[in-house]
Amino acid sequence: MTAIIDYRAGNLTSVRNAFAALGAEAVVTRDPAAIASADRVVFPGVGAARSAMDNLSELGLVNAVKSAAMSGRPFLGICLGMQILFDHSDEDGGVDTLGVLRGRVMRFPRVPGFKVPAIGWNDVGGREYYFVHSYYAELVPETAGVAEYAGVRFTAMVKKGRLWACQFHPEKSGRVGLELLEEWLKLDNDGCAKC
Amino acid sequence: MLTKRVIPCLDVRNGRVTKGVKFKNNVDLGDPVEMAVGYSEGGADELVFYDITASAEGRPIDIGMVEAVARAVRIPFAVGGGISSLADMERVILAGAEKISVNSLAVRNPQIIAEGARAFGRQCVVLGMDPVRSGKTPSGYEITTRGYRDFTGMDAVEWARRAADLGTGEIVVNSVDADGTREGFELEITRLVAEAVDVPVVASGGAGRPEHFVTVFREARADAAIVAGMIHSGEFTIASIKDAMRDAGVPVRMSW
Numbered sequence: 001m002t003a004i005i006d007y008r009a010g011n012l013t014s015v016r017n018a019f020a021a022l023g024a025e026a027v028v029t030r031d032p033a034a035i036a037s038a039d040r041v042v043f044p045g046v047g048a049a050r051s052a053m054d055n056l057s058e059l060g061l062v063n064a065v066k067s068a069a070m071s072g073r074p075f076l077g078i079c080l081g082m083q084i085l086f087d088h089s090d091e092d093g094g095v096d097t098l099g100v101l102r103g104r105v106m107r108f109p110r111v112p113g114f115k116v117p118a119i120g121w122n123d124v125g126g127r128e129y130y131f132v133h134s135y136y137a138e139l140v141p142e143t144a145g146v147a148e149y150a151g152v153r154f155t156a157m158v159k160k161g162r163l164w165a166c167q168f169h170p171e172k173s174g175r176v177g178l179e180l181l182e183e184w185l186k187l188d189n190d191g192c193a194k195c
Numbered sequence: 196m197l198t199k200r201v202i203p204c205l206d207v208r209n210g211r212v213t214k215g216v217k218f219k220n221n222v223d224l225g226d227p228v229e230m231a232v233g234y235s236e237g238g239a240d241e242l243v244f245y246d247i248t249a250s251a252e253g254r255p256i257d258i259g260m261v262e263a264v265a266r267a268v269r270i271p272f273a274v275g276g277g278i279s280s281l282a283d284m285e286r287v288i289l290a291g292a293e294k295i296s297v298n299s300l301a302v303r304n305p306q307i308i309a310e311g312a313r314a315f316g317r318q319c320v321v322l323g324m325d326p327v328r329s330g331k332t333p334s335g336y337e338i339t340t341r342g343y344r345d346f347t348g349m350d351a352v353e354w355a356r357r358a359a360d361l362g363t364g365e366i367v368v369n370s371v372d373a374d375g376t377r378e379g380f381e382l383e384i385t386r387l388v389a390e391a392v393d394v395p396v397v398a399s400g401g402a403g404r405p406e407h408f409v410t411v412f413r414e415a416r417a418d419a420a421i422v423a424g425m426i427h428s429g430e431f432t433i434a435s436i437k438d439a440m441r442d443a444g445v446p447v448r449m450s451w
Contacts, residue, residue, distance in 0.1 A: 046318070047315070048316065119365060120197040121240055172293065174451050
């Protein structure tokens, strides 16, 4: 069973619909016990880093998310759910985030002709995915996919064993997005032996 | 590099997609969910639905249709029309839409933009505007509302700046003069708005041939453009628009 973490950070309907389209059983939950016992965990997110962190604290989910991300079980962060896995975000005047991954999240520079938020389809290793974001994660050793905007090369995807996270929205990236979710669903969930 | 987006627009009346010129002579075009799936599979980068009769009739948005579209397509879509409160916005988002488009509502109550952006993130709040050429405002374009029925005296470029400051994540510039003509987008107002704000600008109204997209992306700095009648009629496909863009060197998503 796949748990989709609900921490009042945006619309989870699209994520649930995408898993349903793949025939995967997924539940939307904010129960730490359900997250701890799920085979797979999806950590979505839309909105701002500070309110996301505040919501996680209020709902008592900070440890549940960190434990799941570091458990070796398949874990998938999406958009803001990727950004706040890093140590720090410059958003909202600077916010310390979950620190599951080392790295910093920054705002796109002001460059004429490059609108922010960056909204639309961008290339990641020859495939195009749908992005919506004003902040980006710097390149880190775990970066597994790179995209470029406003003169910046940034982390579009990270992979650390079975911990995957993407800046783009696979649930809204058409066929290529579904293919990525399908690949993630095929990851073993038998501990971390093959990490 | 982000690609330039091609966005089919579906005007929905009583659960059916319709097309009319300047809100008149509406013709039934089909089922919204079937058409959404068809366009999604045909290369649409996004979709937008306007519940065109909702505001005139004071009827709320058709949530069942939003849910059905969200289940059926895997690309982003926006919904506009019939939204009169933050609660309406929330219902549409929870039903599975990525974005809500506000138009007349934002003119009446600009703070709804800030409230929506705070509640759902600015990427969820799209400002739709219907500017018409006018001698009465500094930019030469005046905002109309309620399906071009009312003139507001508001300057289109000033309104765009204000909406961006309030927190809109995107602005759709739907030219009243070009709408339904199929003679090409209105380049001047599109470019004026695109140059005035930092958020993405979507050109709307007037698309009739694939070359019109090349022109609006190259000359008016649009980030996306709306297509309706020329593909609804079956005369052109999204692929033919995208082929023209690619051939002209406009960045475009070619595999789907």
